[in-house]
Amino acid sequence: MNWLKNKDTLYGFLVILPSLVLLGIFVYGFILQTFYTSLTDWGRDPAQALSANPQIRFIGFENYRELFTGFVDARFRQDLVNTFFFTLFFILGCLGVGLGLAIVLDRSPKGEGFFRTIFLFPMSLSFIVTGTIWRWMLQPQGGVNQLPTLVGLPKGEFAWLTSREQIWQVSWNDLPFLTALVVSAVLVFIALGAFRNGERRRGFIASGSTALLLLWAFTLGRTLQPLPYDEPHGFNLAFIGIIMAAVWQMSGYTMALYLAGLRGIPEELREAARVDGASEWQLYQRIIFPLLAPITLSAMIILGHISLKIFDLIFAMAGADNAPTDVPALLMYLTTFRANQIAKGAAIGMILLLLVAAVIVPYLYSQLKSEVRR
Amino acid sequence: MMGRIVQYGVLFLATLFFLLPVYLVIITALKEPSAITLKDTWRLPERWYWESFSQAWTAFLPKLQNSFFLTIIATILSALLGSLNGYVLAKWKFPGANIVFPLMLFGMFIPYQAVLIPLFQFVRDIGLGGTLWGLILVHVVYGLPITTLIFRNYYAEIPDEMIEAGRIDGAGFFGIYSRIVFPLSVPGFVVVIIWQFTQIWNEFLFAVTLVSSPANQPITVALAQLAGGEAVKWNLPMAGALLAALPTLLVYIFLGRYFIRGLLAGSVKG
Numbered sequence: 021m022n023w024l025k026n027k028d029t030l031y032g033f034l035v036i037l038p039s040l041v042l043l044g045i046f047v048y049g050f051i052l053q054t055f056y057t058s059l060t061d062w063g064r065d066p067a068q069a070l071s072a073n074p075q076i077r078f079i080g081f082e083n084y085r086e087l088f089t090g091f092v093d094a095r096f097r098q099d100l101v102n103t104f105f106f107t108l109f110f111i112l113g114c115l116g117v118g119l120g121l122a123i124v125l126d127r128s129p130k131g132e133g134f135f136r137t138i139f140l141f142p143m144s145l146s147f148i149v150t151g152t153i154w155r156w157m158l159q160p161q162g163g164v165n166q167l168p169t170l171v172g173l174p175k176g177e178f179a180w181l182t183s184r185e186q187i188w189q190v191s192w193n194d195l196p197f198l199t200a201l202v203v204s205a206v207l208v209f210i211a212l213g214a215f216r217n218g219e220r221r222r223g224f225i226a227s228g229s230t231a232l233l234l235l236w237a238f239t240l241g242r243t244l245q246p247l248p249y250d251e252p253h254g255f256n257l258a259f260i261g262i263i264m265a266a267v268w269q270m271s272g273y274t275m276a277l278y279l280a281g282l283r284g285i286p287e288e289l290r291e292a293a294r295v296d297g298a299s300e301w302q303l304y305q306r307i308i309f310p311l312l313a314p315i316t317l318s319a320m321i322i323l324g325h326i327s328l329k330i331f332d333l334i335f336a337m338a339g340a341d342n343a344p345t346d347v348p349a350l351l352m353y354l355t356t357f358r359a360n361q362i363a364k365g366a367a368i369g370m371i372l373l374l375l376v377a378a379v380i381v382p383y384l385y386s387q388l389k390s391e392v393r394r
Numbered sequence: 395m396m397g398r399i400v401q402y403g404v405l406f407l408a409t410l411f412f413l414l415p416v417y418l419v420i421i422t423a424l425k426e427p428s429a430i431t432l433k434d435t436w437r438l439p440e441r442w443y444w445e446s447f448s449q450a451w452t453a454f455l456p457k458l459q460n461s462f463f464l465t466i467i468a469t470i471l472s473a474l475l476g477s478l479n480g481y482v483l484a485k486w487k488f489p490g491a492n493i494v495f496p497l498m499l500f501g502m503f504i505p506y507q508a509v510l511i512p513l514f515q516f517v518r519d520i521g522l523g524g525t526l527w528g529l530i531l532v533h534v535v536y537g538l539p540i541t542t543l544i545f546r547n548y549y550a551e552i553p554d555e556m557i558e559a560g561r562i563d564g565a566g567f568f569g570i571y572s573r574i575v576f577p578l579s580v581p582g583f584v585v586v587i588i589w590q591f592t593q594i595w596n597e598f599l600f601a602v603t604l605v606s607s608p609a610n611q612p613i614t615v616a617l618a619q620l621a622g623g624e625a626v627k628w629n630l631p632m633a634g635a636l637l638a639a640l641p642t643l644l645v646y647i648f649l650g651r652y653f654i655r656g657l658l659a660g661s662v663k664g
Contacts, residue, residue, distance in 0.1 A: 027534075027567075028486060028488055028566050028567040029488055029610045031486075031566070031567035031568065032481075032485075032486030032488060033482070033486075033488045033566055035481075035482055035567075036478070036479050036482045036483070036488075038475075039475055039479050039498075039542070040494060040498070042535045043497075043498055043535065043539070045491065046501070046509065046532075047500070047501040047504060047509065047579070048497075049512070050509035050512040050513055050516075051504070051508055051509060053512040054508050054509060054510075054512060055511075057511055058633050066427050067495055070500075094468040117408075117493075120404065120408075121408055124401050124404050124405055127401060129401055129402065129405060130407075131600050135405055135409065136406075137647070137650065138409055138412050139408065139412055140413065140646075140650070140654070141412075141643065141646060141647075141657065142641075143637050143645070143646075143653075143657065144592055144642045144643055144645065144646035144653065146594070146596030146597075146598065146614050146638065146639070146641065146642070147596065147598065147619055148596070148598050148614040148618050149596075149617070149635045149639045150640070151618075151619070151621075151631075152420070152617060152621040152631050152634075152635045153415045153416065153632070153635055155621060156418065156419075156422065156628050156631070156632065157414075157415055157418060159432055159435075160440065161432040162431075162432030162433065163418070163432075163572075166432070166433065166435050166436060167436070170436060184590070214520075218622050225447050240422070251441075253550070262419075268411070268412065268415070273657060275566060276654055276657060276658065279659070280658065285414055286613075287513040293634050314589070324423040325503055327507065329505045329506075329507075332598035332599065332614070333508075333596070334616075335598065335602075335618060336598075336621065336622075339622055348505055348507075349437055349505060352507040352510075352610075353507070353599075353602075353603070356510070356511060357603060362511060365507075365511065366511055367504070368507070369507040369508040369509075369510065369511070372474050372507050372508060373504060373505055373508035373584050376503060376504065376505050380500070380503040381500070384499055385496075385499065388492075388495070388496050
């Protein structure tokens with residue numbers, strides 16, 4: 021790159037500098053400030069919360085300790101569990117619906133463009149519009165519950181957005197242990213894959229970490245008791261409706277990703293497999309699905325970070341303070357701007373950031389690394 | 395034969411799933427308030443009641459104007475800045491550009507709850523609290539990562555030889571941009587403008603926290619408030635939802651190809 025004369029590179033740098041400064045302040049500066057705020061007691065004293073020059077004291081990680089182990093913050097812990105289940109079913113739903121539609125459309129039915137337009141149009145809507153529509157669809161006495169009566173069946177009785185029913189309950193005290201088991205399972209999976217590909221070093225690291233983690237889980241993890249009592253948390257059935265609306269809105273996105281992927285698989289590859297006597301099912305199972313795996317991973321990460329941040333959809337569908345459908349992103353808003361518990365709201369925001377970063381940072385790293393290699 | 399039946403069966407069911415809500419919105423918006431009962435949710439209106447739309451139009455017109463004002467200015471500013479940034483990152487890499495770029499990109503994925511408290515104070519302290527200009531500033535800044543990304547990937551396709559040729563003709567950094575790069579940018583601008591227009595029009599979290607007075611509300615906040623009120627008859631929120639959806643929907647219908655390109659660019663490599 022010798023042809024870069026200094027003056028022009030300097031201009032380039034000066035042109036991008038304002039953007040860098042702005043993002044530096046608005047992203048990293050503000051994150052640091054939120055982190056500092058989360059370590060204070062701002063808002064604990066209601067009189068101080070809204071004063072022009074509040075007296076703020078540093079209290080360390082007290083807000084975080086309360087969120088995870090304090091008696092009053094049980095709602096936050098249920099919100100984390102809600103986010104987990106919402107993310108899980110939202111991703112599964114979008115991948116399933118998107119893949120199914122992409123496979124059907126890939127076989128070039130009549131009116132393909134028309135169907136594609138229909139399946140993708142919700143992507144252009146605001147979550148607020150979607151939420152408003154589905155709020156009306158899911159009224160307990162009408163909408164979806166009335167659909168069975170159109171074909172002569174009795175009407176549905178489920179209280180879509182307000183149901184207090186909860187299934188798959190586990191105690192908060194068992195969560196460290198259960199989390200360790202799930203992570204171990206993932207690590208075992210990674211280790212097996214690494215050994216199969218002949219990456220021995222990676223395999224040993226993964227299986228070594230599994231052993232350590234399991235050791236911890238069965239010794240310390242078992243006895244770790246964040247709360248002095250059992251606090252059950254589970255999957256709130258009120259989320260089913262939210263998941264349906266979210267899948268309605270976002271599965272077109274996975275369809276578009278998968279369809280682009282399917283169209284990129286050369287026809288000769290399919291022909292070759294058919295000539296070798298593979299059935300349609302074997303063709304998909306052995307050749308097409310493995311080729312789509314990277315797309316699935318990207319889609320999971322993009323959808324996962326959307327679902328961790330989900331806010332507007334639930335706000336519009338169920339309201340900000342409908343407890344059965346609460347998530348941390350909403351609780352942060354309520355805690356900070358309605359209850360004026362500013363420091364605690366900041367702590368929830370930071371936890372949310374950590375969750376999203378855990379998903380996004382490795383993704384950005386791998387995407388940009390492979391780009392450099394290209 | 396079986397395959398065909400299954401194929402069209404799946405398409406039929408999926409179309410039903412995607413279009414039922416649309417049917418419900420339209421018929422509910424066209425019913426008289428007294429004719430909207432939960433039991434007859436799905437029945438067609440006996441009399442078309444167009445007043446819902448004129449009422450929603452009167453109630454929402456100022457909010458639609460706010461949304462247009464905010465969205466158009468923020469879209470244009472973030473697109474122009476993104477174009478310049480993308481040009482620098484694609485063709486004039488300064489030392490450290492490879493570190494700065496991912497740090498910029500991270501900004502488009504963060505949950506804004508992690509910056510909302512200082513952001514709220516900052517916008518208030520510079521005197522833009524509660525105004526549309528405050529919201530515009532915020533949308534421009536947080537729009538920079540995606541607009542920069544799309545333009546950077548777009549400009550990477552322009553051959554270095556063309557830049558080189560411009561240099562030989564004596565053009566510098568700005569000359570090459572205005573005479574070679576910018577004229578080639580139209581498709582890039584279309585993708586970015588459509589993407590930003592849709593995102594900013596649809597945005598809710600910043601709007602609901604940074605703008606408090608009803609006079610400055612964008613349409614999303616007004617719609618959420620209207621539908622959230624319990625006593626309301628549903629014809630009005632449904633007509634309002636249609637009005638709020640129309641601008642982005644029209645963009646999607648007429649420029650869908652570019653919309654999808656922006657969509658796929660969001661997964662970084664594009």
